[in-house]
Amino acid sequence: MIPDFEVTILGNTSSIPVHGRNHTAQVVRFGQECLLIDCGEGTQIQMRRYKVKSSRITHIFISHLHGDHYLGLMGVLSSYNLSKRTKPLTIFGPKGLDEIITTQFRWSNTKLTYPLAFVETRPDGLNLLLDHPRFTVSSFPLTHRLPTTGFLIQEKEGFRSLIKEKLAEKKIPLAAIQSLRKGENFKDNDGAVYTLEEYTHPHPPLRSYAFCSDTCYEPALARYLSKPTLLYHESTFMELDAARAAVTFHSTARQAAEIANLIRAKSLLLGHFSSRYVDLQPMLEEAQTVFPTAALSEEGQSYPV
Numbered sequence: 001m002i003p004d005f006e007v008t009i010l011g012n013t014s015s016i017p018v019h020g021r022n023h024t025a026q027v028v029r030f031g032q033e034c035l036l037i038d039c040g041e042g043t044q045i046q047m048r049r050y051k052v053k054s055s056r057i058t059h060i061f062i063s064h065l066h067g068d069h070y071l072g073l074m075g076v077l078s079s080y081n082l083s084k085r086t087k088p089l090t091i092f093g094p095k096g097l098d099e100i101i102t103t104q105f106r107w108s109n110t111k112l113t114y115p116l117a118f119v120e121t122r123p124d125g126l127n128l129l130l131d132h133p134r135f136t137v138s139s140f141p142l143t144h145r146l147p148t149t150g151f152l153i154q155e156k157e158g159f160r161s162l163i164k165e166k167l168a169e170k171k172i173p174l175a176a177i178q179s180l181r182k183g184e185n186f187k188d189n190d191g192a193v194y195t196l197e198e199y200t201h202p203h204p205p206l207r208s209y210a211f212c213s214d215t216c217y218e219p220a221l222a223r224y225l226s227k228p229t230l231l232y233h234e235s236t237f238m239e240l241d242a243a244r245a246a247v248t249f250h251s252t253a254r255q256a257a258e259i260a261n262l263i264r265a266k267s268l269l270l271g272h273f274s275s276r277y278v279d280l281q282p283m284l285e286e287a288q289t290v291f292p293t294a295a296l297s298e299e300g301q302s303y304p305v
């Protein structure tokens with residue numbers, strides 16, 4: 001069965017794209033909805049390589065304005081224009097990004113074929129960006145050299161499924177069924193109560209995905225993130241380069257794993273690897289000493305949430 005909530009990694013390297021690794025970009029699919037998170041150089045090429053239907057993307061989220069997280073954006077936006085896209089697109093990103101996009105299109109005399117909206121993100125707390133019937137997307141602050149946000153995608157509680165045997169036992173008013181489906185108990189005019197416990201199956205645990213692009217070790221993340229089903233956390237360096245991580249406001253593999261433990265993440269994906277490491281196995285082992293199920297993100301791989 002194809003999972004209805006998954007993340008496909010298109011790029012997971014920092015600084016220079018080498019060793020066959022590309023700059024940060026990933027597609028989150030929730031049902032029919034596709035979101036692009038970060039858009040490093042080469043993103044549209046990676047989408048084609050891994051057969052991601054780019055036309056399905058309706059919202060793009062950019063964490064910060066370091067080039068390895070957004071320099072692929074103009075390519076994606078220009079290709080939409082060449083393919084005569086008409087579907088609206090919204091970009092969420094830091095202050096200044098709209099000016100960068102507008103300036104480039106102005107100097108290339110480009111008139112877009114599709115409505116393009118821009119929403120400025122603020123690194124000052126948990127902010128709701130998108131309220132979809134099935135999920136929400138919020139931003140939260142990260143601690144980096146530029147204003148930076150991570151993104152949290154949380155499943156909403158959908159309709160409850162009813163216990164068919166219970167419904168067969170006695171006639172239940174239609175209004176009660178509608179309330180129960182929406183997750184509310186119901187009381188009829190005679191005072192009879194129909195409860196969720198009695199008539200509906202419990203909802204499976206709600207899933208969430210937390211994306212932490214570039215950040216130093218930041219325990220304050222626990223204010224915004226609690227028990228995500230899947231945490232993607234940058235792991236630019238290993239502990240032997242911890243001093244370098246500190247001055248560049250990045251994290252080590254061990255620190256990423258400590259954050260995963262702190263916020264009680266169910267699973268952890270590492271990414272944003274420095275080009276100084278060719279073999280990433282030691283990095284994985286470092287993280288696994290703290291968070292045993294930590295995994296290295298792999299380009300082209302999809303991970304169910």
Ligand SMILES: [Zn+2]
Nearest residue numbers: 014066068214
């Ligand atoms: Zn970066």
Ligand SMILES: [Zn+2]
Nearest residue numbers: 064066144214
């Ligand atoms: Zn950065």
